[in-house]
Amino acid sequence: xxxxxxxxxxxCAEGRAxxxxxxxSTISGNEYVYWYRQIHSQGPQYIIHGLKxxxxxxxxxxxxxxxxxxxxxxxxxxxxxxxxxxxxIVRVIQGAQKLVFGQGTRLTINP
Amino acid sequence: ETGVTQTPRHLVMGMTNKKSLKCExxxxxxxxYWYKQSAKKPLELxxxxxxxxxxxxxxxxxxxxxxCPNSSHLFLHLHTLQPEDSALYLxxxxxxxxxxxxxxxxxxxxxxxx
Numbered sequence: 001x002x003x004x005x006x007x008x009x010x011x012c013a014e015g016r017a018x019x020x021x022x023x024x025s026t027i028s029g030n031e032y033v034y035w036y037r038q039i040h041s042q043g044p045q046y047i048i049h050g051l052k053x054x055x056x057x058x059x060x061x062x063x064x065x066x067x068x069x070x071x072x073x074x075x076x077x078x079x080x081x082x083x084x085x086x087x088x089i090v091r092v093i094q095g096a097q098k099l100v101f102g103q104g105t106r107l108t109i110n111p
Numbered sequence: 112e113t114g115v116t117q118t119p120r121h122l123v124m125g126m127t128n129k130k131s132l133k134c135e136x137x138x139x140x141x142x143x144y145w146y147k148q149s150a151k152k153p154l155e156l157x158x159x160x161x162x163x164x165x166x167x168x169x170x171x172x173x174x175x176x177x178x179c180p181n182s183s184h185l186f187l188h189l190h191t192l193q194p195e196d197s198a199l200y201l202x203x204x205x206x207x208x209x210x211x212x213x214x215x216x217x218x219x220x221x222x223x224x225x
Contacts, residue, residue: 034213043115043201043216044154081151096142096161097205101154 005089009106017026018075021090024071032093036075037084038104044087047073078109088096114138117202125225126192132220134185134202138171144214145177145186146201154201160185161207192224 005023012018024033048055048062050071061074063082065100075082087104091097113132115136124130145157150211159167160179174196176188199221203214 015210016136036214041199041219041221043203043219044214046213049211049213082204088194093212095207096159096166097212098144098156098159098167099154099214100156103153 004102005058006023006086006088006105007110008103011108011110014080014109014111015077016101018078018082018107020073020075020086020088020107021070022073023070024088024090027068027090028092030092031090032087033062033068033071035060035062035093036086036087036089036101037082039084040080044101045084047086049093055099058098063066080106081107083107083109097102113203113217115217116204117200117220119220120218121221121223123194123223123225124189126194128192130186131189132186132187132200132202132222134217134224136183136185136202136204137170138204138206140204140206140215140217142201142207143179143182143206144205145187146203146216148199148201149195150198157187171191180217189222192222194224197222197224198200 034049036044050062064071066089085104118133143160145155154169157171158177163179178186199219201219203216205214
């Protein structure tokens, strides 16, 4: 699986958009970009995934660059409950999802 | 009950005890997973079960013994653990071969080995 690089930590003001970057320069053509988050001492929660087109759901938007070497997760109106560690993972969609979690980005939403 | 349920949520055990962690998924998924999360470390995949068959053992010591009697239940049997095995143990499930194939995690069982 391709390796990802994320900033260790980020801060964002409540009500503003939180933009979390992820580099995955060695991504293969059949690998998707998945985002999960983990609120303190809970299990990780799926947020969104995509292959090459931008994606949006009720939680977030995912912007993938044209060369697919990087992506950005956007939380449009961050709330205090969005404080969590955010993980960017690249993985093929088929088969057992043996996700390899890195250190992720610790996002803190400030009032 | 919905989602993935793990019991117990907290467990304290001595090094000579034998205990088990239980995971149940109510999502109709066909794959189940055990992950370990030690303090200040990333999640580590331990075991993967696909249609009740173990398909992955990520070099886990034999003092951890998984059991998957059916596609809805997963156990992690623990015996003669070490203090460094203290961690949050997370169970997850997914539906392979369809759609997004995302993992749904339980809330975890926090284990303390004395």
